[in-house]
Amino acid sequence: MSASSTPDTAAKPALKPMLAALAGETRSRPPFWLMRQAGRYLPEYRELRAKAGSFLDLCYNPDFAVEVTLQPLRRYGMDAAILFSDILVVPHALGQPLAYLEGEGPKLDPIRSAAELSRLSRDRFHQTLEPVYETVRRLTTAIPANASPDTTLIGFAGAPWTIACYMVEGGGSKEYAHVKRWAYGDPAGFARLIDLLVEVTADYLCAQIEAGAEVVQLFDSWAGVLPIGPFRRWVIEPTRRIVALVKARHPDTPIIGFPRGAGHAYQDYVADSGVDAVGLDTTVSPLWAARNLQTRLPVQGNLDPILLATGGKALCEGAAEILEAFCDRPYVFNLGHGVIQTTPPEHVGALADQIRRWPERG
Numbered sequence: 458m459s460a461s462s463t464p465d466t467a468a469k470p471a472l473k474p475m476l477a478a479l480a481g482e483t484r485s486r487p488p489f490w491l492m493r494q495a496g497r498y499l500p501e502y503r504e505l506r507a508k509a510g511s512f513l514d515l516c517y518n519p520d521f522a523v524e525v526t527l528q529p530l531r532r533y534g535m536d537a538a539i540l541f542s543d544i545l546v547v548p549h550a551l552g553q554p555l556a557y558l559e560g561e562g563p564k565l566d567p568i569r570s571a572a573e574l575s576r577l578s579r580d581r582f583h584q585t586l587e588p589v590y591e592t593v594r595r596l597t598t599a600i601p602a603n604a605s606p607d608t609t610l611i612g613f614a615g616a617p618w619t620i621a622c623y624m625v626e627g628g629g630s631k632e633y634a635h636v637k638r639w640a641y642g643d644p645a646g647f648a649r650l651i652d653l654l655v656e657v658t659a660d661y662l663c664a665q666i667e668a669g670a671e672v673v674q675l676f677d678s679w680a681g682v683l684p685i686g687p688f689r690r691w692v693i694e695p696t697r698r699i700v701a702l703v704k705a706r707h708p709d710t711p712i713i714g715f716p717r718g719a720g721h722a723y724q725d726y727v728a729d730s731g732v733d734a735v736g737l738d739t740t741v742s743p744l745w746a747a748r749n750l751q752t753r754l755p756v757q758g759n760l761d762p763i764l765l766a767t768g769g770k771a772l773c774e775g776a777a778e779i780l781e782a783f784c785d786r787p788y789v790f791n792l793g794h795g796v797i798q799t800t801p802p803e804h805v806g807a808l809a810d811q812i813r814r815w816p817e818r819g
């Protein structure tokens with residue numbers, strides 16, 4: 458970033474493909490990465506995971522976390538790497554006990570009322586998350602050394618609503634009845650939890666950016682369980698506040714929002730949250746999104762992860778339909794949700810080849 462002595466003649470370095478798309482450029486071959494591109498579908502992940510012990514040990518060990526982040530890049534050369542961690546390290550760093558049980562997913566000691574918020578503390582927040590920041594710092598050199606210098610590094614966090622879902626339910630849930638009853642029955646008390654999450658999440662994302670993340674994504678996996686009024690209050694509004702807080706410190710870092718399951722409310726989210734790009738889930742019609750969302754900002758998505766697990770002609774046709782719908786405007790290819798565990802690794806290779814060959818017509 459030195460001041461250039463020849464401002465008019467010095468060529469501006471071209472942005473990396475992912476950053477160019479997020480800056481509003483239409484790329485003839487769209488950049489791509491996949492949510493959960495690192496994980497159990499890869500044999501090398503399972504091997505390292507067995508060595509690491511618990512899943513949290515993997516997330517908090519920079520040697521392991523760097524290696525796992527690089528694994529999919531070595532195989533498939535995605536345009537972006539996503540930091541290997543989990544959204545639930547945030548409640549964990551606030552002092553909420555967390556464990557990942559084999560076959561059952563994450564379990565937390567639930568917090569179900571404003572009175573119980575006193576169990577949380579910010580005192581050790583950054584100290585607990587320091588290994589995550591160290592992972593990001595190391596990735597800034599490990600990625601160009603092991604993959605391509607054009608690969609963009611993505612940091613991430615869960616959005617407050619989704620984190621609150623896990624904190625209040627104590628894990629995954631079908632109905633999200635506890636968290637909804639708290640939000641509907643005691644909105645002022647619930648707002649205290651959301652306000653805390655807004656502040657620490659903005660801080661956490663800024664720390665990742667300061668460590669070297671070039672883009673950040675906010676995962677709101679359970680945005681789709683709320684009716685429109687509460688959606689505005691607990692999804693759009695906290696996201697808007699986080700975006701404002703992060704932009705105040707890092708105005709040039711693109712923020713991708715992923716309000717999974719938002720349906721028609723995707724339009725309100727795009728209009729009001731302030732995100733730079735929006736991740737689309739599997740249920741969103743690509744043609745509708747191209748007309749109604751992509752005209753306002755770059756979109757990312759939205760191949761069904763089950764098509765990736767299926768492979769063959771179905772995968773090829775599904776990917777082509779999405780590429781065709783989105784290729785005329787700024788776009789990042791991705792899935793509509795994370796890679797599932799039973800996905801054959803060679804299907805990911807076939808998809809990567811298809812995207813790289815794009816545009817091939819006829």
Ligand code: CP3
Binds near residue numbers: 496
């Ligand atoms: O490659 C990447 O995408 C980066 C790493 C990443 C993980 N989780 C690793 C992980 C990211 C970005 C996440 C986000 C995440 N975590 C979300 C948001 C996206 C989504 O899927 O909706 C959510 C809701 C979580 C919470 C979470 N973590 C659940 C529900 C589970 C259990 C389900 C499962 O697949 O086991 C996890 C565990 C988890 N996070 C694993 C991985 C690779 C599996 C853990 C293992 O190896 O045993």
